[in-house]
Amino acid sequence: METFPYRRVEQVKAKVTIKDVARRAGCGIATASRVLNNSGPASADVRSRVQKAAQDLGFSFSALGRALQSSRSMTVGCLVPSLANPVFAEAVQGLQTVLAGTGYQLLIASSNYDGAADNDAIATLIAKEVDGLIVTMVAPEHSAALALARTRGIPVALMFHDPVAGLPSAHVDNGAAAREVARRFGDLGHRRTAFLALRFASSDRSRNRYAGFLAECRLRGLPDPVLIELTETEANTPERLAQTLAALPDLTAIFASNDFLAIAVQKAARLLGWRVPRDLSVVGFDGIEIGRLLDVPLATIETEPAAMGRQAALTLLDLLQGGAPVQLPPLPFTFRAGATLAPPRADRRDDDRVAPRPPSVLSLKTDLKQG
Amino acid sequence: METFPYRRVEQVKAKVTIKDVARRAGCGIATASRVLNNSGPASADVRSRVQKAAQDLGFSFSALGRALQSSRSMTVGCLVPSLANPVFAEAVQGLQTVLAGTGYQLLIASSNYDGAADNDAIATLIAKEVDGLIVTMVAPEHSAALALARTRGIPVALMFHDPVAGLPSAHVDNGAAAREVARRFGDLGHRRTAFLALRFASSDRSRNRYAGFLAECRLRGLPDPVLIELTETEANTPERLAQTLAALPDLTAIFASNDFLAIAVQKAARLLGWRVPRDLSVVGFDGIEIGRLLDVPLATIETEPAAMGRQAALTLLDLLQGGAPVQLPPLPFTFRAGATLAPPRADRRDDDRVAPRPPSVLSLKTDLKQG
DNA sequence: TTGTAAGCGTTATCAC
DNA sequence: GTGATAACGCTTACAA
Numbered sequence: 001m002e003t004f005p006y007r008r009v010e011q012v013k014a015k016v017t018i019k020d021v022a023r024r025a026g027c028g029i030a031t032a033s034r035v036l037n038n039s040g041p042a043s044a045d046v047r048s049r050v051q052k053a054a055q056d057l058g059f060s061f062s063a064l065g066r067a068l069q070s071s072r073s074m075t076v077g078c079l080v081p082s083l084a085n086p087v088f089a090e091a092v093q094g095l096q097t098v099l100a101g102t103g104y105q106l107l108i109a110s111s112n113y114d115g116a117a118d119n120d121a122i123a124t125l126i127a128k129e130v131d132g133l134i135v136t137m138v139a140p141e142h143s144a145a146l147a148l149a150r151t152r153g154i155p156v157a158l159m160f161h162d163p164v165a166g167l168p169s170a171h172v173d174n175g176a177a178a179r180e181v182a183r184r185f186g187d188l189g190h191r192r193t194a195f196l197a198l199r200f201a202s203s204d205r206s207r208n209r210y211a212g213f214l215a216e217c218r219l220r221g222l223p224d225p226v227l228i229e230l231t232e233t234e235a236n237t238p239e240r241l242a243q244t245l246a247a248l249p250d251l252t253a254i255f256a257s258n259d260f261l262a263i264a265v266q267k268a269a270r271l272l273g274w275r276v277p278r279d280l281s282v283v284g285f286d287g288i289e290i291g292r293l294l295d296v297p298l299a300t301i302e303t304e305p306a307a308m309g310r311q312a313a314l315t316l317l318d319l320l321q322g323g324a325p326v327q328l329p330p331l332p333f334t335f336r337a338g339a340t341l342a343p344p345r346a347d348r349r350d351d352d353r354v355a356p357r358p359p360s361v362l363s364l365k366t367d368l369k370q371g
Numbered sequence: 372m373e374t375f376p377y378r379r380v381e382q383v384k385a386k387v388t389i390k391d392v393a394r395r396a397g398c399g400i401a402t403a404s405r406v407l408n409n410s411g412p413a414s415a416d417v418r419s420r421v422q423k424a425a426q427d428l429g430f431s432f433s434a435l436g437r438a439l440q441s442s443r444s445m446t447v448g449c450l451v452p453s454l455a456n457p458v459f460a461e462a463v464q465g466l467q468t469v470l471a472g473t474g475y476q477l478l479i480a481s482s483n484y485d486g487a488a489d490n491d492a493i494a495t496l497i498a499k500e501v502d503g504l505i506v507t508m509v510a511p512e513h514s515a516a517l518a519l520a521r522t523r524g525i526p527v528a529l530m531f532h533d534p535v536a537g538l539p540s541a542h543v544d545n546g547a548a549a550r551e552v553a554r555r556f557g558d559l560g561h562r563r564t565a566f567l568a569l570r571f572a573s574s575d576r577s578r579n580r581y582a583g584f585l586a587e588c589r590l591r592g593l594p595d596p597v598l599i600e601l602t603e604t605e606a607n608t609p610e611r612l613a614q615t616l617a618a619l620p621d622l623t624a625i626f627a628s629n630d631f632l633a634i635a636v637q638k639a640a641r642l643l644g645w646r647v648p649r650d651l652s653v654v655g656f657d658g659i660e661i662g663r664l665l666d667v668p669l670a671t672i673e674t675e676p677a678a679m680g681r682q683a684a685l686t687l688l689d690l691l692q693g694g695a696p697v698q699l700p701p702l703p704f705t706f707r708a709g710a711t712l713a714p715p716r717a718d719r720r721d722d723d724r725v726a727p728r729p730p731s732v733l734s735l736k737t738d739l740k741q742g
Numbered sequence: 743t744t745g746t747a748a749g750c751g752t753t754a755t756c757a758c
Numbered sequence: 759g760t761g762a763t764a765a766c767g768c769t770t771a772c773a774a
Contacts, residue, residue: 015767018768029745030746034770061767061768065769067768068436083464089455089457089463270666306455402759433752437753440751440753744773746771750767
């Protein structure tokens with residue numbers, strides 16, 4: 001534990017304001033402002049004196065002073081559930097790429113998927129006087145803070161959500177994507193399927209995916225998919241996940257609400273001695289890059305989170321310039337074929353008499369949660 | 372492209388300031404401030420009137436006004452190369468978890484690994500009057516903007532960098548970790564090794580890893596590892612990467628500067644018909660979670676980016692409270708054993724007479740870049 | 743062409 | 759207990 005020698009870096013001057021520049025240039029504050037902003041007349045003489053003074057003093061404007069006077073903070077608030085989820089992180093990076101160069105800075109908050117922290121965070125962002133808000137939260141349609149934002153006239157764009165409450169959203173059509181998966185399953189002859197989600201209660205995305213999946217299954221006269229809602233620990237512990245799967249031996253295909261879950265399912269299946277896709281087909285959601293590189297490339301719905309971010313930023317920018325709220329069409333998704341999806345084994349096609357399954361390699365506990 | 376019906380949300384009042392509260396409560400501004408902040412005396416009577424007025428008006432403080440007057444913005448600036456890299460994203464999430472509840476907000480910028488954008492971003496953050504800075508950049512020791520921050524007395528903490536220029540940094544000992552990998556390789560009998568990096572020029576982390584790796588190889592009398600610096604496209608195109616690998620057929624082990632590269636290497640090896648680890652051992656860096664779940668779990672140096680973020684935040688918080696800069700010991704890393712590391716094939720142990728390799732399944736172009 | 747002054751929303755000082 | 763008022767750094771009438 002090393003302590004640095006205390007050395008006071010030569011404090012040129014903690015704060016150098018436009019007043020200092022004016023004084024040094026021997027002119028009024030207004031003149032200095034005009035010169036530095038190129039916002040008004042100034043004699044060549046004073047102009048150069050001001051420039052020099054600013055240079056010498058190492059002056060730079062305080063965005064704070066400016067913001068206060070213009071009541072534009074040139075700051076955009078952004079709330080996402082967590083940056084530890086690469087989908088959101090990439091979206092935020094997408095925001096950055098658009099916002100960079102516009103002069104807007106990103107003030108970031110994350111809620112950790114908590115529907116209360118959620119609201120507080122937005123309130124804080126509003127207090128920071130952000131000019132606009134880009135939001136992914138638990139329940140945008142019920143957020144008091146979001147309502148406050150609208151009251152205050154602060155433009156809001158959503159990300160990932162299907163549009164709600166008249167708020168434009170950069171999103172993919174989760175329901176349509178999920179129906180696509182159901183169709184693929186159905187076409188291959190799968191009947192017993194499941195939908196695997198992590199935070200069903202706090203993610204409308206997950207719910208919309210399930211809804212679409214369910215709807216398409218019903219449309220095709222297939223049995224309702226089993227809804228498996230995992231806890232955090234289940235998702236992170238392949239052994240626990242294996243137990244959960246083992247309790248559902250008649251499944252032939254699983255639709256996971258994101259790619260990480262899909263990969264975890266494969267690990268769990270491996271533990272059970274099941275082979276993917278022979279014994280179990282798996283399809284993910286999101287289309288993370290790594291899925292392609294796997295030994296058994298993951299079948300998944302491919303989306304582009306960065307594009308989501310970019311679209312959200314553009315939407316907000318337009319709002320910020322006084323544009324009327326416009327809902328762009330959902331961003332495209334594509335079904336990425338992979339090696340984790342195949343027809344069910346012949347002996348399992350016939351759904352109602354389920355063939356006995358070979359005993360698993362794991363000796364499983366019996367206190368299994370029924371999915 | 373749907374346009375929402377134009378409906379002006381009932382603007383209660385775009386801005387309600389403490390002045391409004393005071394007026395409504397029939398008292399002076401100072402009194403209102405004292406009540407709302409609990410920062411001074413006030414009769415029970417006026418106290419309740421103010422509370423009520425604030426309530427009715429939906430008042431909340433403007434952080435801007437406060438910041439201006441107190442010259443503390445309660446904002447921390449953060450610069451990372453890119454949030455699309457989950458390592459940085461997780462670190463930022465780590466910052467958040469610590470900062471949340473302290474009242475500080477995160478102002479985020481990313482440089483896209485650009486050593487100029489880098490500097491501008493920091494300058495912008497300084498202009499925004501951040502109270503402190505948490506930074507991962509190309510060359511902290513040469514950053515003019517970072518020097519400016521010190522001049523201005525703005526506390527700075529680094530992340531990921533080995534400490535430089537007297538700036539405390541939350542980091543792992545990259546050199547030591549790399550030496551550990553060299554040791555593992557050496558102990559297993561590998562002689563011909565390579566180090567694979569993506570942005571060598573702009574990442575001191577990569578350079579430090581290579582330096583450690585090289586040093587330990589020399590210490591053991593092993594040949595210098597080949598330094599392979601990939602372009603972005605090479606890294607993202609398994610076929611291109613395969614070409615690069617094919618040009619180095621006598622390698623038995625590769626140390627990749629991050630786990631994504633390590634996984635990409637495996638994909639490329641597969642394309643060449645090489646088997647991992649039989650024909651080629653691979654070790655990664657970072658320890659991303661997914662590495663565990665792979666069919667062939669990845670051997671890697673496991674680090675905890677979130678912990679890095681947390682430590683950086685704590686360090687900065689201490690600085691913000693007037694503490695002297697303290698360099699904490701580097702965060703721990705562990706070598707995660709995986710199935711991608713094994714001894715070289717017997718026929719390749721003897722280094723100097725390289726056994727001919729079976730022809731690759733790819734017909735490779737010959738314009739290969741020599742690593 | 744230039745400078746003075748008001749005002750943006752706060753808080754702190756200081757009389758009352 | 760209370761309320762003017764100055765100050766924070768800036769821009770912009772407005773007056774000179």
